[in-house]
Amino acid sequence: MRRPESVGAVIAGLQAHHYLAGPALGTAVFLSLKLERPLLLEGEPGVGKTALAQALAQMLHVPLIRLQCYEGIDRESALYEWNYPRQLLHIRLRELSGEDPQFTEQSLYREEFLLKRPLYEAIRPEGDPPVLLIDEIDRSDDEFEAFLLEVLSEFQISIPEIGTLKATQRPVVILTSNRTRDVHDALKRRCLYQWLDYPSYAREREILRERMPQMDPSLSTQIVHFVQNLRQRPLEKVPGLSETLDWAAALEALGVLALSEQVVEQTLGCVLKYRDDIMSMGAPQVVSQILGEIAAGGG
Amino acid sequence: MEDRAAENLWILARALRTLGFSLSIQDAVLAARSVALTQDLSLTGVHDVLAALWVSSHEQRVLFDQAYAYFASLLAGALDSNIPQGAGPWLSGLGLPQSGRTWVSWIDTAKSSQFRTSDRTVYSHSGRASSEEVLAGSQSGHSPAELPWVRRLDSLPAHQVRGYRRQDVRRGKLWNLSRVLRRNRGRAEITALWRQKRRNTLRPSLFLWDASRSMDGFLSMYFQFLHRLVHTKNAVEVWTFSTRLTDVTAELRTVDPKQAYRSVFEKARDLRGGTLLASVAEALTARTGNRLSTKSDIVLITDGYDAGSPEDLANILSKMGRRSHRLIWWNPWLGRKGYEIATPAGRILAKHCDRVDASGTLADCVAAWQRLA
Numbered sequence: 001m002r003r004p005e006s007v008g009a010v011i012a013g014l015q016a017h018h019y020l021a022g023p024a025l026g027t028a029v030f031l032s033l034k035l036e037r038p039l040l041l042e043g044e045p046g047v048g049k050t051a052l053a054q055a056l057a058q059m060l061h062v063p064l065i066r067l068q069c070y071e072g073i074d075r076e077s078a079l080y081e082w083n084y085p086r087q088l089l090h091i092r093l094r095e096l097s098g099e100d101p102q103f104t105e106q107s108l109y110r111e112e113f114l115l116k117r118p119l120y121e122a123i124r125p126e127g128d129p130p131v132l133l134i135d136e137i138d139r140s141d142d143e144f145e146a147f148l149l150e151v152l153s154e155f156q157i158s159i160p161e162i163g164t165l166k167a168t169q170r171p172v173v174i175l176t177s178n179r180t181r182d183v184h185d186a187l188k189r190r191c192l193y194q195w196l197d198y199p200s201y202a203r204e205r206e207i208l209r210e211r212m213p214q215m216d217p218s219l220s221t222q223i224v225h226f227v228q229n230l231r232q233r234p235l236e237k238v239p240g241l242s243e244t245l246d247w248a249a250a251l252e253a254l255g256v257l258a259l260s261e262q263v264v265e266q267t268l269g270c271v272l273k274y275r276d277d278i279m280s281m282g283a284p285q286v287v288s289q290i291l292g293e294i295a296a297g298g299g
Numbered sequence: 300m301e302d303r304a305a306e307n308l309w310i311l312a313r314a315l316r317t318l319g320f321s322l323s324i325q326d327a328v329l330a331a332r333s334v335a336l337t338q339d340l341s342l343t344g345v346h347d348v349l350a351a352l353w354v355s356s357h358e359q360r361v362l363f364d365q366a367y368a369y370f371a372s373l374l375a376g377a378l379d380s381n382i383p384q385g386a387g388p389w390l391s392g393l394g395l396p397q398s399g400r401t402w403v404s405w406i407d408t409a410k411s412s413q414f415r416t417s418d419r420t421v422y423s424h425s426g427r428a429s430s431e432e433v434l435a436g437s438q439s440g441h442s443p444a445e446l447p448w449v450r451r452l453d454s455l456p457a458h459q460v461r462g463y464r465r466q467d468v469r470r471g472k473l474w475n476l477s478r479v480l481r482r483n484r485g486r487a488e489i490t491a492l493w494r495q496k497r498r499n500t501l502r503p504s505l506f507l508w509d510a511s512r513s514m515d516g517f518l519s520m521y522f523q524f525l526h527r528l529v530h531t532k533n534a535v536e537v538w539t540f541s542t543r544l545t546d547v548t549a550e551l552r553t554v555d556p557k558q559a560y561r562s563v564f565e566k567a568r569d570l571r572g573g574t575l576l577a578s579v580a581e582a583l584t585a586r587t588g589n590r591l592s593t594k595s596d597i598v599l600i601t602d603g604y605d606a607g608s609p610e611d612l613a614n615i616l617s618k619m620g621r622r623s624h625r626l627i628w629w630n631p632w633l634g635r636k637g638y639e640i641a642t643p644a645g646r647i648l649a650k651h652c653d654r655v656d657a658s659g660t661l662a663d664c665v666a667a668w669q670r671l672a
Contacts, residue, residue: 007337007344027337027347034336035329042357179357180454181669185321188355195357 003033003060010059019048019055020207028194029056038152038173040137040188043196046240049176053133056172063130065171067118069140075147079157081115109161122171123157129169138177142184149187199241201228207241212248222259223248225294227271236274246270259294261287304340305331308349311370315353318362322353342371357447358662448661449527455665457532458672460502460594460624471496501534502594502624504671507583509601510567511541511574517631517659521600524664526551526559539567540579544586574604576644577611580619591622596671600629600658603645612644616651626651629658629667 004010010033011026021029029052032039041049057064067078087108094104114120122132137145151157152173156166175191177183199207205224212220227244239247247270256263264287272278281287308330312322333348334340346367354360465473471494478493508521529535529551536548545567553559576599584591591597597619605612620626628648632638634657640649649655656667 007339007347023343024347024350027339027344028351030337031333031348031351035333040355178454179451180456182356182666185355189321192351193355194351195354195360 004030006030013059014052014055015210017055017058018211019051020203020210021052022203025052025194025196028192032174032192033172035192036170038175038191040175040177040183040191040193041196042177042179042193044198044238044240045178046242047196047198048241049174049196050133050135051242053131053174053176056174057131060128060131060172062128062172063125064133065118065122065130066133066135068135069137069144071139071141073140073144075144077117078119078144078147079117079151080120080159081117082109083113083115087113111162114159119151120157122173123151123155123167124165125171129167129171131172131174134173134175136178137175137183137187138180145184145187149184149190152187153190198231198238201225204228204241204244208244208248211245212252215248215252216257219251219256219258220248222294223251226259226264226290229290229293230271233280235272235277235280237272237277239271243271243273259291261291264291304334307374308334311349311366312353314370315363315366318366320353320359320363326353448665451662452524452527452665452668453531455531455669456672458502458504458534458596459499462498462500464498465495466498468494468496470494473497501532502596503534503536503592504596504598505583505587505591505623506535506537506598506600507579508537508539508547509541509574509576509599510539511604513574513602513604514600514631520661521664522560522563523556524661526556528668530554538583539563540574540576541567542573542575542579543568544579544582546586573606574601575607576601576605577607577615580612580615584615584619584622593622593624595623596625596627597623598627598629598671599648599652600631601648602632603628603630603640603642603648605642605644607644609643609647613647613651616647620651620653625653625671627667627671628652628655629664630655631657631659633657633659634663635659 004013007023007026007030010030011021011023014021014026014029028039031037041052043049053066054064090108090113091104094107116124118132122130134148137148140148154166155170156164158164175183201224204227205221208215208220208224209217223244227239227247231238247267250267250270251259251263254263254267268278268281272281305327309324309327312320312327312330316322330349330352333352334345337344337348339345339348346364349367350360350363354363465475467475473495475493475495479489479491482491482493483489506525508525510518514521525535525537529537529548536546537551539545539547547563547566550562550566551559553562616626630640633640633655640646640655654670656670657663658667
């Protein structure tokens with residue numbers, strides 16, 4: 001795996017995989033690769049945190065291993081488990097072949113009897129060190145966070161029956177958080193930090209053109225104008241960048257050439273995901289007002 | 300990297316420490332090494348490196364940007380000031396506001412008099428303006444729903460308590476023993492399991508909000524917080540007290556903040572009076588009756604200045620502590636420079652409450668609420 005040698009190379013490499021990163025994010029990714037420290041990305045849902053890890057894996061030509069956190073996730077689901085059925089089968093076969101029971105017991109705790117979970121796969125990969133994405137860390141419990149602290153600081157795992165396994169090469173670790181709760185300071189201290197905000201108008205238009213170059217420029221401008229306008233409104237869930245891309249894909253699939261009240265009404269579910277938000281946009285004058293503003297603004 | 304540049308980084312790091320950043324000499328060394336790695340010594344290049352290494356939250360980022368702008372201006376000689384070598388306080392003034400942002404002025408004694416009889420919600424409190432107040436005070440047309448503390452509060456999960464009822468699930472820690480036995484009846488061994496998990500219920504939280512004269516400067520801030528809190532999915536009850544006890548939960552449930560503000564202060568007639576915490580707490584235990592269970596959290600929002608007898612207060616607090624899950628004291632002055640709990644009532648509160656949390660700003664309130672989860 002060849003790692004980029006400058007911030008510019010990181011930005012260019014990500015752009016080659018259709019991810020437009022600014023200088024600040026490029027610097028954070030570059031330092032994360034150089035200093036071999038995990039990168040913690042925080043921001044509202046749908047601003048491109050997970051997409052960064054995917055683009056980074058593509059850029060480095062290594063696999064992406066994703067650990068999706070949830071309430072109640074534990075060490076066993078993240079690291080390893082003993083494959084009990086296989087061990088039982090092994091014992092049965094050894095018994096049938098008349099082997100010494102003591103020898104059988106010793107042969108039970110080998111790496112081949114482990115069910116490898118994402119963290120194990122990342123620390124002991126078969127090829128190049130992968131990109132490990134620990135997604136939505138804020139949804140996990142404090143105990144799991146403390147466990148991660150141990151793994152991410154030493155990049156080693158202790159299996160009582162086998163011993164300590166240390167990573168020969170450290171994986172690239174990206175942690176994401178939607179900020180539903182604060183990640184503990186101890187974990188933050190071990191990571192580089194980057195806050196991802198909603199993109200500005202120019203940046204969002206650039207991203208849309210990068211991701212969907214075949215789309216009519218006037219339609220993409222209208223879409224970005226509309227979404228930027230929605231972000232100024234008091235909504236339950238402000239649409240993120242991923243919603244913009246989903247909506248653009250939906251409009252393209254429908255063969256739409258320009259936004260109209262009818263089209264917006266039919267496809268609003270791609271952008272707004274809460275009933276109250278859709279209801280608040282339900283009044284026809286709201287959509288027509290936004291479309292009017294776009295038309296007046298030259299969109 | 301040159302020694303002088305490294306020294307400047309260390310000065311910035313020390314100054315940031317006075318603003319609440321947790322930075323050691325290793326962080327400064329790592330920053331110097333990282334700047335050498337990127338080879339970008341421009342202002343924005345160094346800024347991006349330091350932001351990635353030293354910042355650990357969105358709020359810190361806002362503060363860091365401003366401190367860095369100030370630091371850069373000082374280095375460029377744009378500000379007429381001498382930098383004392385290795386000293387921190389030179390950043391404490393934090394001037395140089397960014398364009399488009401305005402610092403809100405908090406209520407000082409002179410200004411507050413004109414708001415005392417007013418029904419408008421004032422986004423302010425004593426002390427330095429926090430980032431959310433900066434946003435609220437700016438004329439950018441932000442609605443309250445867009446304020447960081449509101450977004451943060453809304454995003455917190457509801458406070459729950461484990462219920463005794465169970466529900467069937469595919470994977471759970473508990474067995475539905477009766478079903479397992481029933482379904483496997485007549486078989487030689489148990490071949491199938493049915494699992495359950497406990498069903499959670501909302502944890503009742505009861506706020507006792509001191510609205511006496513000594514808490515005058517914090518009234519509007521607590522109103523904002525509690526008004527928003529009762530509109531979340533939590534089981535929250537709010538009582539104000541000064542010399543009497545008033546249940547204002549229904550008034551706070553009014554959606555329009557102005558209307559709610561008016562209703563609360565129309566109903567609570569004893570605002571800005573003295574504080575009789577012991578008699579109020581006794582009245583509360585009598586009025587809440589069986590609703591106050593050992594699963595309830597009781598939050599006392601007060602500054603600890605009380606006119607009643609300390610012995611009575613100790614007795615009633617001890618009783619409340621036993622009858623509730625947790626008794627928490629939210630103290631608006633806690634954590635401020637030079638403040639210590641000195642009053643007899645304050646000491647009794649600190650002794651009998653399970654925890655004392657700082658609640659001097661809206662961000663503190665949200666953090667204290669999160670800690671209760």
